Amino acid sequence: MPQLTYLEAIRQGIWEEMERDPTVFCIGEDIGIYGGAFKVTDGFIDRFGPERVIDTPIAESAIVGAAFGAALTGMRPVAEFQFMDFIGCAFNQITNMVAKSHYRWGAPAPLVIRGPSGGNVHGGPFHSQNPEAYFVHAPGLKVVCPATAYDAKGLMKAAIRDNNPVIFFEHKYLYRRIKEDVPADDYVVPLGKARVARAGRDLSIVTYAAMVHVALEAAELLSQEGIEIEILDLRTLSPLDREAIAATVRRTNKLIVLHEDVRTGGIAGEISAIINEDAFESLDGPIVRLTAPDTPVPFSPPQEEYFLPKVSDVVREARRLLAY
Amino acid sequence: MAKKTKQKATRSKAPQKNSRNGRPSPASLSQERTYTIVDYRLEKPAFELRQVRDGDAVHYEVTGTLSAPVPSIRDSRYLSKQQCIEIYRWMLLNRRMEAALENLYKQGKVVGGVYFGLGQEACSCASAYALKPDEWLGPMIRNQGSLLVRGFSARDIMMQYMAKVGSPTKGRDASSHFGDIQKRNVVAPISTLGDLIPVLAGVALGARLQGKNIAVMTYIGDGGQSTGVTYEGLNFAAVQNLGLVLFVENNLWGYSTPANMQFRVEDLAERAIAYGIPGVIVDGTDACQVYDAAHEACERARRGEGPTLIEAKMMRMKGHAIHDAAEYVPRALFEYWKKRDPIARFESYLLNVKRWLTREQHETLVAAVDAELEADREFAVASPMPSPETAAGGAYCENGCHEIRPKYGVPKVKAGKAAASQCAEATVHLK
Numbered sequence: 001m002p003q004l005t006y007l008e009a010i011r012q013g014i015w016e017e018m019e020r021d022p023t024v025f026c027i028g029e030d031i032g033i034y035g036g037a038f039k040v041t042d043g044f045i046d047r048f049g050p051e052r053v054i055d056t057p058i059a060e061s062a063i064v065g066a067a068f069g070a071a072l073t074g075m076r077p078v079a080e081f082q083f084m085d086f087i088g089c090a091f092n093q094i095t096n097m098v099a100k101s102h103y104r105w106g107a108p109a110p111l112v113i114r115g116p117s118g119g120n121v122h123g124g125p126f127h128s129q130n131p132e133a134y135f136v137h138a139p140g141l142k143v144v145c146p147a148t149a150y151d152a153k154g155l156m157k158a159a160i161r162d163n164n165p166v167i168f169f170e171h172k173y174l175y176r177r178i179k180e181d182v183p184a185d186d187y188v189v190p191l192g193k194a195r196v197a198r199a200g201r202d203l204s205i206v207t208y209a210a211m212v213h214v215a216l217e218a219a220e221l222l223s224q225e226g227i228e229i230e231i232l233d234l235r236t237l238s239p240l241d242r243e244a245i246a247a248t249v250r251r252t253n254k255l256i257v258l259h260e261d262v263r264t265g266g267i268a269g270e271i272s273a274i275i276n277e278d279a280f281e282s283l284d285g286p287i288v289r290l291t292a293p294d295t296p297v298p299f300s301p302p303q304e305e306y307f308l309p310k311v312s313d314v315v316r317e318a319r320r321l322l323a324y
Numbered sequence: 325m326a327k328k329t330k331q332k333a334t335r336s337k338a339p340q341k342n343s344r345n346g347r348p349s350p351a352s353l354s355q356e357r358t359y360t361i362v363d364y365r366l367e368k369p370a371f372e373l374r375q376v377r378d379g380d381a382v383h384y385e386v387t388g389t390l391s392a393p394v395p396s397i398r399d400s401r402y403l404s405k406q407q408c409i410e411i412y413r414w415m416l417l418n419r420r421m422e423a424a425l426e427n428l429y430k431q432g433k434v435v436g437g438v439y440f441g442l443g444q445e446a447c448s449c450a451s452a453y454a455l456k457p458d459e460w461l462g463p464m465i466r467n468q469g470s471l472l473v474r475g476f477s478a479r480d481i482m483m484q485y486m487a488k489v490g491s492p493t494k495g496r497d498a499s500s501h502f503g504d505i506q507k508r509n510v511v512a513p514i515s516t517l518g519d520l521i522p523v524l525a526g527v528a529l530g531a532r533l534q535g536k537n538i539a540v541m542t543y544i545g546d547g548g549q550s551t552g553v554t555y556e557g558l559n560f561a562a563v564q565n566l567g568l569v570l571f572v573e574n575n576l577w578g579y580s581t582p583a584n585m586q587f588r589v590e591d592l593a594e595r596a597i598a599y600g601i602p603g604v605i606v607d608g609t610d611a612c613q614v615y616d617a618a619h620e621a622c623e624r625a626r627r628g629e630g631p632t633l634i635e636a637k638m639m640r641m642k643g644h645a646i647h648d649a650a651e652y653v654p655r656a657l658f659e660y661w662k663k664r665d666p667i668a669r670f671e672s673y674l675l676n677v678k679r680w681l682t683r684e685q686h687e688t689l690v691a692a693v694d695a696e697l698e699a700d701r702e703f704a705v706a707s708p709m710p711s712p713e714t715a716a717g718g719a720y721c722e723n724g725c726h727e728i729r730p731k732y733g734v735p736k737v738k739a740g741k742a743a744a745s746q747c748a749e750a751t752v753h754l755k
Contacts (some may be wrong), residue, residue, distance in 0.1 A: 069526020
């Protein structure tokens with residue numbers, strides 16, 4: 001089985017879907033001859049032609065609007081945002097035009113909006129953000145945040161085949177840092193199904209994207225002390241896998257929710273509420289939120305390291321919670 | 325530096341052969357550039373609006389030539405007698421439907437407000453009439469006439485305003501906020517302005533990927549054109565040579581703000597020059613001018629030659645919505661534009677100038693419109709409100725509720741090797 005990076009897996013997922021389905025096309029900034037800022041679509045224009053790999057003006061609302069319009073005619077556009085930080089420029093198109101279309105007038109919008117998000121790359125306040133929570137809050141959208149190369153490919157293929165608008169957050173720290181066996185054949189990872197990334201009995205960590213790897217590292221350290229952490233990788237934030245979230249708490253009775261997004265209004269609050277509603281009686285301690293603080297993502301490496309949740313933070317909070 | 329020569333030197337009533345797509349004419353490359361804006365109008369209203377203080381109050385005052393004679397309807401180069409009568413009928417239906425809506429509002433049967441296209445019926449109906457059935461339209465709030473032309477009925481619009489379960493959105497949205505991707509090819513608008521422009525461009529892109537150049541039409545007002553997405557959408561359509569026909573409906577008022585506080589150019593059609601696309605001015609109260617410009621722009625779109633910006637000049641003859649008495653509008657402006665009423669003038673043109681309709685035929689036509697409206701009104705009033713629980717669900721397309729398939733045929737794609745090749749190293753500045 002070939003080893004692929006997270007980025008190569010995403011690229012292979014889109015490529016295979018374009019081979020399989022002639023209604024799939026890519027649209028975005030610098031995605032053609034240049035192959036995209038991170039080279040996700042490198043070589044696509046040579047294979048699929050400029051008709052299906054469309055370089056656009058720097059105009060995020062136009063990109064989303066045009067993708068939506070094409071979707072209304074039965075196409076399946078894959079729109080790239082050079083950085084997900086810039087998604088705010090198209091916020092109205094995404095949340096008012098696209099997200100509401102099926103509810104309001106029965107028009108499905110089968111499109112994918114994808115791009116790199118996340119920090120730990122010293123990108124500063126405008127190249128490191130995790131804007132996923134805004135879109136979890138918009139009914140009509142699906143939100144995907146893969147943590148592994150295998151999932152990235154399978155979720156991308158599922159997102160392209162989905163009949164709903166999917167916002168696909170690719171964690172740029174993972175792009176070329178993780179590599180694993182990825183089947184060369186056609187498979188999908190269904191949207192809305194979380195994955196137990198590590199089984200354990202003592203405490204659960206619910207997380208997603210790059211923080212899955214932080215949690216895994218912390219779990220390894222704690223395992224040496226005989227503490228077994230269960231890690232639930234959400235994979236998709238909308239729809240959330242409520243059953244899996246409740247089930248892990250029923251198994252371990254203790255929960256840390258870990259994310260790289262800022263604290264207030266982040267998905268951790270929503271997950272805490274789900275436990276309150278679905279598994280309150282299984283809790284043997286308070287739900288712990290471990291998140292970035294409520295500031296923009298700072299630029300300087302020591303500041304960014306302070307900002308991002310770290311392995312040592314997870315270990316500390318796990319010990320604190322286990323003492324209950 | 326090249327500069328754009330202004331006004332008369334740049335205008336002509338017919339397209340000039342040596343100037344196309346906003347490109348300079350060869351003769352003037354050395355010093356100045358000239359650009360052509362095609363102007364179909366038979367008169368050019370000349371007045372100015374300004375804010376003046378009068379004691380403790382500030383109000384708008386209009387100065388200029390307000391007593392100019394009313395122009396006739398310009399003969400269409402394309403419309404037959406029968407087509408003119410059909411457009412006239414749509415305009416009549418549009419106006420009388422809105423009068424019925426006003427009555428329903430006064431009877432307390434409408435939920436929320438009512439938006440009117442009074443004075444703009446020629447622009448809505450004659451523009452939409454230029455589209456073919458398999459082409460697309462995205463209406464703005466006042467383009468209720470366009471929706472009628474695209475095949476929706478007055479009862480659909482009435483039920484939208486009354487929030488009935490039988491409305492096109494089943495009660496979920498109001499007014500002209502509805503569409504149909506199956507038969508009528510109408511994109512439902514949202515309340516924010518300019519957002520339909522890239523969407524309609526995308527519709528044309530989708531059709532082109534499926535092998536067909538189509539015309540797609542949408543509208544923006546003198547107020548709405550101030551938004552950034554207007555620029556993004558039209559520029560994208562221009563760059564991609566997509567068959568967008570953008571009607572800029574200059575009705576002089578964006579809610580309560582006059583056009584001269586929205587933009588600095590004399591004519592919004594001049595904006596076309598900066599997009600590198602043709603710009604056209606029509607009298608928005610003249611259905612024949614509106615149709616001819618729309619038809620030419622649609623034909624250009626079907627030839628794959630790209631978008632056209634058409635500025636239609638007219639006036640919104642009511643307030644922003646039914647709650648707004650438009651007291652900020654100087655009365656003299658209402659009087660000026662009332663004389664240019666699109667329906668009264670078209671009626672006179674058909675009956676007296678062309679003699680295409682006799683009095684009796686006209687009375688029969690009006691009676692048929694009224695009968696249709698009355699039947700629709702009764703149906704809409706009698707139809708039920710949605711049950712509360714119908715608010716739930718439907719945010720997602722799931723369980724096979726829609727089948728997605730290309731509308732104009734499966735795109736032809738390049739055959740090639742099946743595997744993704746290795747990709748290059750990232751060259752972004754981030755490590």
